[in-house]
Ligand SMILES: [Ca+2]
Ligand SMILES: [Ca+2]
């Protein structure tokens with residue numbers, strides 16, 4: 001914009017200058033005529049100026065001869081100014097071209113930067129997504145690690161305190177005797193519960209421990225409804241001794257209520273359960289599922 005204004009101004013100046021030149025040459029011609037008419041006699045051939053004027057008089061220029069032929073000094077001055085303007089104009093044109101080149105280069109650079117910026121923005125977004133995913137994964141792994149570490153600590157305790165493993169569970173056989181309720185409390189303090197028997201294999205394993213002990217089965221809530229310590233009702237398998245459960249021979253007034261179940265070591269492996277008074281003191285077995 002600025003360049004264009006400058007160009008226009010220069011062109012205007014050159015035009016005005018051209019116009020002035022024409023006017024000036026006309027003026028000179030007219031003045032030399034005037035000298036012929038009005039010059040006092042005293043001026044003639046008396047000094048340098050006079051000689052000059054005389055020369056002017058002697059030369060009869062046509063209006064078309066203009067600056068150069070009518071007055072050498074003025075003509076030279078004007079042509080110098082014109083040359084200077086021409087030079088300025090050339091310089092300006094050159095400068096304009098350089099500016100145009102610079103502008104093109106900068107435009108190109110700006111476009112490249114824009115492209116780079118877009119690429120980087122995209123990359124940043126991808127990295128952000130990756131970061132979010134990794135953060136999520138890290139949190140999951142931390143949770144998993146905490147869970148496993150807890151389990152490991154639990155297992156370490158289990159192993160060091162006389163527990164033994166069978167299938168997918170750990171078992172603890174007590175070395176003292178307690179009521180059913182106290183026995184259960186002991187198991188819970190060890191992070192376990194009284195044993196729940198789920199299979200023939202488990203029943204046989206327990207029978208081989210060769211002791212009479214409490215298992216996690218009771219009908220203390222509702223007489224006749226036997227429930228495991230995890231809340232599931234007794235279905236199958238079941239390994240009752242003959243005539244059991246009998247709730248004390250159905251004579252509570254004589255034998256007391258029998259609401260807690262134990263394994264009787266004198267019976268056969270698959271026929272060894274008996275219900276007994278919960279206040280009896282027996283060994284017990286805790287079970288911890290891995
Ligand atoms: Ca079990
Ligand atoms: Ca009972």
Ligand SMILES: [Ca+2]
Pocket residue numbers: 244245246247248249258274275276
């Ligand atoms: Ca019984």
